[in-house]
Amino acid sequence: MGAIGWIGLGNMGGPMTANLVKAGHEVRGFDLNPQALAAAAANGLTPASSIADAVSGAEVVFTMLPKGDHAIAVYLGEGGVLASVSPGTLLVDSSTIDVESAQKLHDAAAEAGFRFVDAPVSGGISGAQAGTLTFMIGGEPDAVSAASTFIESMSANIIPTGGATTGQAAKICNNLMLFINLAGAAEGAVLADRLGLDKQVFWDIASVSSGDSWALRTWYPIAGVVASSAANTAFAPTFTTELANKDIGLAIAAARATNTPLEIGEHVQQLFQRVLDAEQGGKDCSIIVKLVDGTLAPDPEPERIPALAQVQVS
Numbered sequence: 001m002g003a004i005g006w007i008g009l010g011n012m013g014g015p016m017t018a019n020l021v022k023a024g025h026e027v028r029g030f031d032l033n034p035q036a037l038a039a040a041a042a043n044g045l046t047p048a049s050s051i052a053d054a055v056s057g058a059e060v061v062f063t064m065l066p067k068g069d070h071a072i073a074v075y076l077g078e079g080g081v082l083a084s085v086s087p088g089t090l091l092v093d094s095s096t097i098d099v100e101s102a103q104k105l106h107d108a109a110a111e112a113g114f115r116f117v118d119a120p121v122s123g124g125i126s127g128a129q130a131g132t133l134t135f136m137i138g139g140e141p142d143a144v145s146a147a148s149t150f151i152e153s154m155s156a157n158i159i160p161t162g163g164a165t166t167g168q169a170a171k172i173c174n175n176l177m178l179f180i181n182l183a184g185a186a187e188g189a190v191l192a193d194r195l196g197l198d199k200q201v202f203w204d205i206a207s208v209s210s211g212d213s214w215a216l217r218t219w220y221p222i223a224g225v226v227a228s229s230a231a232n233t234a235f236a237p238t239f240t241t242e243l244a245n246k247d248i249g250l251a252i253a254a255a256r257a258t259n260t261p262l263e264i265g266e267h268v269q270q271l272f273q274r275v276l277d278a279e280q281g282g283k284d285c286s287i288i289v290k291l292v293d294g295t296l297a298p299d300p301e302p303e304r305i306p307a308l309a310q311v312q313v314s
Helices: 013-022 034-042 050-054 066-074 099-112 123-132 141-154 166-194 197-206 212-221 240-256 263-277 285-292
Strands: 004-007 026-030 062-064 090-093 115-120 133-138 155-162
Touching: 004 013, 004 050, 004 166, 004 197, 013 026, 013 034, 013 123, 013 141, 013 197, 026 034, 026 050, 062 141, 066 099, 090 099, 090 133, 090 141, 099 115, 099 166, 115 141, 115 166, 123 263, 133 141, 133 166, 141 285, 155 166, 166 197, 166 212, 166 263, 166 285, 197 212, 212 285, 240 263
Parallel strands: 004 026, 004 062, 062 090, 090 115, 133 155
Antiparallel strands: 115 133
């Protein structure tokens, strides 16, 4: 098995590399955070001292980074990936970033003579740990096929999406739907409680009825119903509100660029922003349920309609 270089060992990259190591791959990785690097090393990764050190001699390089700006800097910056990899290295960016940045990476890699795919993932931290992520891969068919052979040990689903940037497009649209579904589950859960329904009984109904969704089955924001819910652990993050706000912001930006109205998506983004304003951005994104039940950052006082006696009739 060829050596793998890896940049970005956070909540997703760390467990993803652990699964590659378990599958028998040699993985050399780098992260600016020494704690993240040490944690990955404890799971068998060979720590590198720099990006150049991580990617030198690698057959394939993966990156898992927070934002488009970070990906651009890691690939195109001085001492970055394109300046340091060996000829013929396959490049795989699994970050969730904006389509414009993804296109810049495709173009720069092609100009430098490298194969490149955008391959964002869905499944969250639990999927990264279990090796059950869904990879959405955009790029030239030969590059997508080559990347898939390395991705197998980290994934349950590998889905080619088409040409350059289509992986990012799929991820952005998927996450838009996820967060809308999450907001719907939060509102339904609180209303059901206030109407006197037992929380487990209501979930049992919704999960086999038309209200069902991945968010309801996996992130249901009421404690004591779904084992994987962050509500059970005081909203310790499985997917932070800060990252959710970033991802839905990518969808809104793409929608504006394509003249696509996202009225519901923009409202959900405002909910995440209110969580950030309450300084809870590091909590799990399902904490938006606390906006619904009124225990976190309640709505501003609504504008009052003038009393009938105060309205002048023309």
